[in-house]
């Protein structure tokens with residue numbers, strides 16, 4: 069057993085770190101560090117910087133513009149990005165649609181769609197969920213009926229993250245009604261500018277606009293936008309679930325945030341001292357850190373197994389549950405740390421204005437983050453569904 | 466032994482429940498919290514007309530002689546309706562302190578107007594460093610002839626923005642953490658040197674940051690005698706803790722009902738969510754969390770009524786449990802709703818937000834666990 073990084077890995081880490089230090093735009097960093105929401109432009113700007121360096125589509129095969137990095141290097145890279153508090157890379161194009169296109173698409177489709185993704189010219193969103201089909205995704209009803217060289221698509225997608233920014237949406241649609249609901253589903257790419265596509269915002273409990281309803285009303289989609297065979301959509305969706313398994317727990321960001329909370333306990337006044345004098349609070353913080361350490365080493369075990377050629381199996385479900393548990397637990401500890409100062413609600417305008425914030429500088433985002441992060445145990449396969457997967461796949465029951 | 470309500474208390478409960486179900490509709494509430502005032506002055510008038518504002522005051526003060534159990538009944542019912550009108554700051558905190566400590570003139574001047582809903586008041590007790598410790602007060606008041614000069618900063622003052630008068634806790638002697646040396650002043654927020662920064666809280670209520678700079682306050686505005694406010698303050702906050710715990714219980718009861726109902730109608734995999742055993746157990750647990758809280762609430766209300774020796778300890782036991790159960794019931798209700806739980810459109814998320822702020826108001830679980838252990 070040897071749990072340390074090699075000389076070479078450490079050198080790589082240094083290289084990544086200095087690249088970020090030199091190229092991470094100060095205005096974006098300032099927003100991220102001060103809890104001011106980043107814009108679409110900010111995200112694209114940052115992603116393009118990585119892209120220019122060849123460090124954006126890190127997991128893609130080299131022939132399509134990937135890095136060819138080892139699993140350990142990818143892990144180091146993710147850690148460094150999180151450590152520097154850079155904006156989370158939007159997964160819909162680079163981690164979802166891209167891999168589907170280069171794995172299942174025709175040469176023509178690869179040539180048409182991959183450059184837009186890797187250069188950040190096209191913003192994608194994911195159209196899976198529907199009002200009636202959440203956990204039971206395969207029950208989806210959005211219909212695509214072939215009409216000559218087009219599909220006519222009708223249906224409603226919901227919870228579509230950042231659809232308001234998107235140029236394109238990849239959808240699961242029903243091309244055939246079959247006895248087994250998983251059959252008859254197809255994977256279709258739709259240009260959001262097509263007549264009949266309408267996006268309506270859904271505001272979430274933290275007051276933000278992150279998700280949307282997407283109405284598809286007689287939308288005419290060329291047949292060449294179908295990826296894979298007609299009826300192969302469910303297999304593609306399953307492939308995507310198996311892809312990008314590591315990093316699902318968000319552990320690097322958790323490490324940064326727990327470090328931040330520890331700093332905060334020395335800054336927040338409590339009586340004549342500081343919050344760090346409160347044993348009950350510090351106990352909770354330390355317990356969470358131990359739990360995080362266990363999760364971190366679980367992830368490293370998975371990575372090590374993968375480096376030796378193993379396939380990540382249901383470990384990703386474990387990491388998803390544990391990671392999201394920790395994210396929610398930590399967001400709650402931030403709320404507790406603030407006491408009454410977690411309660412004032414600042415709108416986005418308040419955050420940007422010069423009037424000054426209420427309470428400690430970092431306070432404004434704490435409660436919204438706690439509220440917003442209720443989502444992490446709901447989406448990406450809810451934690452109940454993940455437990456069902458573990459029961460079946462690991463425990464064999 | 467009898468845990469049931471008296472006939473009058475049952476009537477009170479029925480009348481508030483009827484109001485909440487019929488008039489206090491979710492979209493009306495949402496419109497009101499987004500208005501400048503942040504609540505409905507018409508509803509406040511209704512509360513006065515129906516006698517709810519006068520309930521905790523003695524007959525001599527123009528009230529109905531209600532005790533902790535009546536207060537519990539009111540707040541539990543208001544909680545079920547997610548009522549945002551500022552009952553606790555006006556009636557329990559400010560009204561409670563005036564009726565406890567006020568001179569005859571002060572009572573005659575303020576209480577009738579509080580009870581009739583004519584004026585709004587609040588209590589400024591917390592400071593940035595104090596968290597939940599009532600004795601931790603830096604704001605100072607120094608005697609200057611017939612006046613006091615008050616300097617300091619008060620944090621997250623509930624109902625500050627609408628208040629015609631604010632009771633300010635200030636130190637007239639002693640050190641930052643001393644229980645001795647605290648005094649209360651009735652302050653006019655428009656007085657020279659008082660500035661308010663008003664805002665909305667995440668639960669839809671309104672609050673203020675209050676800066677007091679060289680504020681000259683006539684000695685006639687001192688509430689009670691100089692330097693001895695702590696015990697009255699503690700008693701009033703204890704009663705307010707019972708009140709807000711009752712509100713939390715009403716919210717939890719309602720959230721459990723809404724969630725159960727939702728899981729009975731939402732179908733996935735060809736079955737209702739309520740048919741999944743994994744979820745059934747979760748709902749049994751949130752129901753039990755509610756029951757545990759209810760038991761402590763009733764115990765605490767009885768002990769406060771009897772003025773038992775261990776009443777303070779009962780308050781901390783209750784609020785500790787409220788903190789635990791509120792987190793549990795709140796988070797589970799959202800989870801079981803799936804995506805619907807995190808939208809702003811449905812009421813469940815708004816109940817969750819109020820339940821979450823209540824976890825901290827008048828002391829969170831850690832604070833009350835420590836207080837319980839120390840008592």
Ligand SMILES: Cc1cc2nc3c(=O)[nH]c(=O)nc-3n(C[C@H](O)[C@H](O)[C@H](O)COP(=O)(O)OP(=O)(O)OC[C@H]3O[C@@H](n4cnc5c(N)ncnc54)[C@H](O)[C@@H]3O)c2cc1C
Pocket residue numbers: 193194195196197199201202203204226227228229230279443446447448449450451452453456731733734738741743744800801802803804805807
């Ligand atoms: C903020 C946010 C962003 C999202 N972004 C996207 C996106 O970009 N694209 C997209 O397609 N979708 C997105 N989703 C949708 C997400 O994938 C669904 O919310 C998720 O699949 C759960 O579905 P549901 O909300 O319909 O809940 P339901 O499926 O109705 O579930 C409700 C509750 O029941 C539980 N449950 C369901 N079935 C079982 C069972 N068999 N056993 C035990 N418990 C069960 C669930 O775990 C949950 O707690 C997003 C959701 C959120 C909240």
